[in-house]
Amino acid sequence: MLRRVVGSIRFLNRVGHYFAGAALLAMLALTVVDIVGRSLFNSPLSGTVEVTPLLLVVVVYLGFAHAEHQGDHVSVDLVYTRVGPRAQRVADLVARSVSLVVLGVVTWQLWRYAGVQEAGGYTTAVLEWEIHWFVRIAALGAALLWLATLVEIVAVVARLDRQVSAGPLTPGGGLREGSAP
Amino acid sequence: MSPELVGLLGFVGLLTLLTLRVPVAIAMIAVAIVGNARIVDVDAALARTGADAFQGAASFNLSVIPLFVLMGLLLAAAGLGADAYRALDVFLWRLRGGLAVATLGASALFASVSGSAVASATTMSVVAVPEMRKFGYDSGLSAACAAVGGTLGALIPPSAVLVLYGVLTEEPIGDILLAGIVPGVMTAGLLMITAYLVVLRRPELGADTSTKPDLGHLAALRLVWPVPVIFAISMGGIFYGVFTPTEAGGAGAALALIYGVVTRRLTWAGFVGALSRSVRTSAFIFLLVIAGKIFGFFLSVSRIPFTVTDFVGGLDAPRWLVIAAIFVVYFVLGALMDEIAILIIMTPIVYPVVIDLGYDGVWFGVLTIMMLLTGLITPPVGLITFVVSGVTNIELGKVFRATFPFTAALSLAIGLVIAFPGIVVWLPNAAG
Numbered sequence: 001m002l003r004r005v006v007g008s009i010r011f012l013n014r015v016g017h018y019f020a021g022a023a024l025l026a027m028l029a030l031t032v033v034d035i036v037g038r039s040l041f042n043s044p045l046s047g048t049v050e051v052t053p054l055l056l057v058v059v060v061y062l063g064f065a066h067a068e069h070q071g072d073h074v075s076v077d078l079v080y081t082r083v084g085p086r087a088q089r090v091a092d093l094v095a096r097s098v099s100l101v102v103l104g105v106v107t108w109q110l111w112r113y114a115g116v117q118e119a120g121g122y123t124t125a126v127l128e129w130e131i132h133w134f135v136r137i138a139a140l141g142a143a144l145l146w147l148a149t150l151v152e153i154v155a156v157v158a159r160l161d162r163q164v165s166a167g168p169l170t171p172g173g174g175l176r177e178g179s180a181p
Numbered sequence: 182m183s184p185e186l187v188g189l190l191g192f193v194g195l196l197t198l199l200t201l202r203v204p205v206a207i208a209m210i211a212v213a214i215v216g217n218a219r220i221v222d223v224d225a226a227l228a229r230t231g232a233d234a235f236q237g238a239a240s241f242n243l244s245v246i247p248l249f250v251l252m253g254l255l256l257a258a259a260g261l262g263a264d265a266y267r268a269l270d271v272f273l274w275r276l277r278g279g280l281a282v283a284t285l286g287a288s289a290l291f292a293s294v295s296g297s298a299v300a301s302a303t304t305m306s307v308v309a310v311p312e313m314r315k316f317g318y319d320s321g322l323s324a325a326c327a328a329v330g331g332t333l334g335a336l337i338p339p340s341a342v343l344v345l346y347g348v349l350t351e352e353p354i355g356d357i358l359l360a361g362i363v364p365g366v367m368t369a370g371l372l373m374i375t376a377y378l379v380v381l382r383r384p385e386l387g388a389d390t391s392t393k394p395d396l397g398h399l400a401a402l403r404l405v406w407p408v409p410v411i412f413a414i415s416m417g418g419i420f421y422g423v424f425t426p427t428e429a430g431g432a433g434a435a436l437a438l439i440y441g442v443v444t445r446r447l448t449w450a451g452f453v454g455a456l457s458r459s460v461r462t463s464a465f466i467f468l469l470v471i472a473g474k475i476f477g478f479f480l481s482v483s484r485i486p487f488t489v490t491d492f493v494g495g496l497d498a499p500r501w502l503v504i505a506a507i508f509v510v511y512f513v514l515g516a517l518m519d520e521i522a523i524l525i526i527m528t529p530i531v532y533p534v535v536i537d538l539g540y541d542g543v544w545f546g547v548l549t550i551m552m553l554l555t556g557l558i559t560p561p562v563g564l565i566t567f568v569v570s571g572v573t574n575i576e577l578g579k580v581f582r583a584t585f586p587f588t589a590a591l592s593l594a595i596g597l598v599i600a601f602p603g604i605v606v607w608l609p610n611a612a613g
Contacts (some may be wrong), residue, residue, distance in 0.1 A: 020464070021456045024247055028438075031431025035424070052427065053239040059247055060238045060471075063464030070461060095203040101208070102211045109231030116228075135235050142234070 002158060009151045010069050013144055017066035030055070050124040054134045062139025068148040089156070096153045097119035103146040144167035184220050188483025189559055191216040195526075205522040206472035213472075213479035215497020220482045223226075230475055237474035238467050241427065241501065242348050246296070246431030247463040249339040252437045253295025254458050256269060256407070258451035259441035262304035264404040265290040266312070271394045278380025280316060280385040280610050282373045283324050284309040288330025291368035292337040293412045296432070297462065298557065302331025302565045306572040316413035319386040320575045322371045322379065325558075327581060328569040329372055330589040332494045332554040335520070337365030338416055339433060344426065344551070346546040347474070351526045354523035355419045356609035357546045362416070364547050366596040373592040411436050415565060420612045466521060466546045473525035479531050490533045500538045506597060507531055508552050523553055544605045558584045 030048055038044040083091075114135035122131045191212045198208035212229070217226035253576045258260070266287040272285070273279040284305055291301050305327035313323035335342045339360040347354035380387035396404075415433035418424030424432060441447025447455075480486055493503055510531075514523045528549070535545045560581045570577045598604055 017457065017460060020460045020550075024251065024456065024460060024463075027244060028248060028431055028434050031428055032435045035428050035432060038352075049241055052244045053241045056240065056244045056247070057235065057238045059460060060464055060467040063460040064468065067461045067464040091202050094201050095198075095207075098198065098201075098203045098211060099207045102207045105227065106210065106230060106234050109227050110234050111231075112228070113231035118570070125412060134319070136237070138235050138238065152465055 002154065006151050006155055009147055013065035013069055013148055016062040016141070016144055020061075020063035020066075021057045023055045023062070027052055027055040027059065047124065047127040050126060051129070054124070054131075057134050061138045064141050064143075065144035065148040068152065080121055089177070092156055093153065096156070097150055099149050100146060100153070101144060103149060107139055107142040107146055110135060110142055114139055132147050182219065184483045185488050186606040187216050187219050187451070188480065188485040188488075191483065199518070204468075205518055206468040206483055207375050209469075209472040209476040209613040211527065214521060216479045217482060220467060220479075230396075231480055233246050233478060234471050237332070237471035240348065242354055243344070243467075243470065245339075245344055245354070245430035246341045247459055248434045249296025249341055249344070250300070250462050251455065251459040252411075252430065252434040252455045253291075253297050253300045253334070254338065254455035254462075255434065255437040255441055255447065255452070256411075257291075257300055257304045258448075258455045259437070259444065260443040261405075261407060261440075262301075263292045263308040265408060266305070266308050266342070267394070267396065268401040268405045270312075271396050271398060273393075274394055276377065277384070278377050279323060280309070280313045280318060281376040281380060281387065281517075284313065284323075284367065285330045285333075285376055288327070289333050289337060289366070290408050292330075292333040292335075292365065292369075293416075294339070294408055294437070295334050296341045296430075297337040298331045298333075298335040298461075298554075298565060299605035300341075301334030302328055302569050304573055305330050306569045310569075310573045313388075317388040319583070320387045320573075322376075324566075324569050324573050324575040324580040325583035325587060326376060327573070328565045329584060329591075331565045332557050332567070332591075333365060333369055333372075335554055335557075336361050336368060336547075336550055338362060339430065340550070342550055343522060344547065345403065345466070345470070345521065345524060346528065346549060349525065350542055350546065351533050352542045352546060353609075355422075356543050358429075359420060359427060359612055360543050360547050360605045361550070361611045363608055364551065364594065364598055367597070367604060368551070368591065369595050371589055371590045374587050379586050385557045386448065403564050407436075407440050411440070420608075422612070453541040469521050476526065477529050486530050486533050489530055492538050493534045494537055494573070500540070501599065503534065504540075504548075506542065507535070508595070511549075511552045512559070514554055515553065515559060520550075520553035521556055524549065541587060541602060543608055543609055544598075544602045547605045550592065550597065551595050551598060555588060557593070558591075559588060604612065 030045065030051060032047040034048040114132045117135050118130070122130065123129055154158035194215070195208055197206065198211060203211070208368045210306045215224055217229060266283060269283040273283045276282060287309065288301055288305050295301050306324070310323045310327050313326070314320055334340070338361045340358065340361055341358050342352055342362050345512065346352070347357040414436060415422055415424070416427040418432060419426060419429050429555050441452070446569055463527060510526070512524060514527065532542070532545070536542060566577065566584060570580050
């Protein structure tokens with residue numbers, strides 16, 4: 001049962017990740033069409049500059065949760081790798097609980113900010129897209145990241161999969177490869 | 182409690198959370214919310230968090246980062262990193278330690294079309310390290326070359342961290358990217374010379390058995406032509422003012438995709454993998470960017486940057502000493518966390534100090550990246566070294582030991598950039 005719930009949430013977040021990938025491709029296509037239109041036909045795509053940041057929000061926020069499942073976080077291992085496995089599990093749980101609280105607050109405040117945007121009737125300048133929808137996507141992404149964090153806590157506590165509680169042999173818990181551009 | 186004291190306690194709190202292994206971005210947001218609530222008030226702090234969490238990602242300037250990352254990963258998936266290595270081997274195989282030099286050279290070539298240090302390092306770990314070992318090179322040296330070469334990915338544009346510095350300081354991003362070119366090439370040269378000298382001094386680390394590659398010089402050049410073409414179009418576009426940095430990223434990623442499709446070297450799986458990796462890498466970077474935006478507000482209300490600038494200004498210390506002190510701080514922090522986190526936390530504090538001393542912001546950007554890169558390969562954190570060690574299964578300690586001569590070379594490059602700022606600022610100043 002638990003395993004199935006965890007599995008479906010991971011699947012859900014993988015789907016979110018595909019949307020993020022599609023948004024990245026859309027961003028690429030938009031930029032290219034704008035360049036080609038401007039240089040060949042002297043007609044740039046209007047609104048590129050205002051849509052690109054909104055697409056970036058989609059890429060980033062819908063990309064978070066899957067990255068969390070994959071463990072793409074940076075954390076500091078100075079003390080962690082020098083203590084025993086039990087202390088490590090406790091530290092893991094404390095760290096992930098702090099994450100839950102912080103992400104909960106961020107999700108809540110993003111949703112509130114979406115309300116502010118909607119009440120103010122804010123839109124983009126040229127295409128007049130309502131900005132609050134994108135803030136809501138961000139809130140959704142933050143909520144999914146919160147859920148992903150929770151799921152990974154459950155996985156640690158219930159020892160659902162081994163690699164989560166890997167010890168000092170994997171620096172950063174194998175969490176490092178997604179980093180450092 | 183004075184804002185400055187809250188700021189100071191905030192740093193103590195940050196370090197405590199980091200020690201408990203709370204992810205850096207989460208720790209920054211936690212400290213910022215609590216600190217802002219203490220200095221301003223609770224509701225304002227919370228509202229600010231929501232606004233910054235959105236605005237931090239909704240930035241046109243930052244949209245170039247996923248595009249640069251995608252460009253490098255697409256080209257890597259199409260095997261261009263391997264091509265660069267094979268091509269250089271054709272020219273260098275007679276040289277003692279030629280493969281080590283070729284690994285670094287290929288890293289530099291790949292860096293000029295890739296925005297990511299880790300993408301470069303991973304590519305070279307897969308491509309070059311097995312080849313070097315086959316010809317009897319020391320395993321530590323082989324891995325060290327891949328790791329050190331990877332750092333060039335962040336210095337030679339396109340580079341995500343250079344963009345990040347530009348956004349954090351509001352320096353022109355195009356200038357910052359162009360500024361990385363000359364120091365990047367210089368550093369690559371110094372690293373290649375270092376590799377040659379290392380093998381010259383300790384021949385047992387290198388190989389005396391290298392075979393003539395089965396490629397002609399012309400065929401080798403044909404392998405790597407996309408590198409200069411893509412670089413010239415994207416960076417040349419910025420130089421001549423034809424492209425904004427985002428457009429340069431878009432053009433580069435599109436060319437990478439076209440190259441992969443036309444030459445049929447980019448498989449569907451490779452494409453999906455590169456796209457997925459780009460999303461994950463970007464998500465990871467932007468979590469830190471968003472945290473940096475929230476934390477940055479906390480820093481400014483705590484007045485820490487002003488206090489530090491005042492304090493340093495009042496010291497009347499020679500300018501170079503301040504820069505040296507910053508280097509030491511970055512080096513020590515490099516033992517605690519990765520370069521993006523350091524960049525995001527420290528730049529708002531250090532940048533005003535450096536500008537106050539009369540230094541050029543673009544120059545300091547490149548210098549910052551070079552200082553952080555040294556940390557990337559230095560123990561105990563040395564992120565890139567971990568990645569390379571993980572990919573190649575070569576013992577971490579061995580890789581770290583073998584990176585020491587290269588750390589010296591990087592320090593020399595930093596010294597040169599400090600002594601001769603023209604190395605950095607000449608090209609952006611010449612741009613149209």
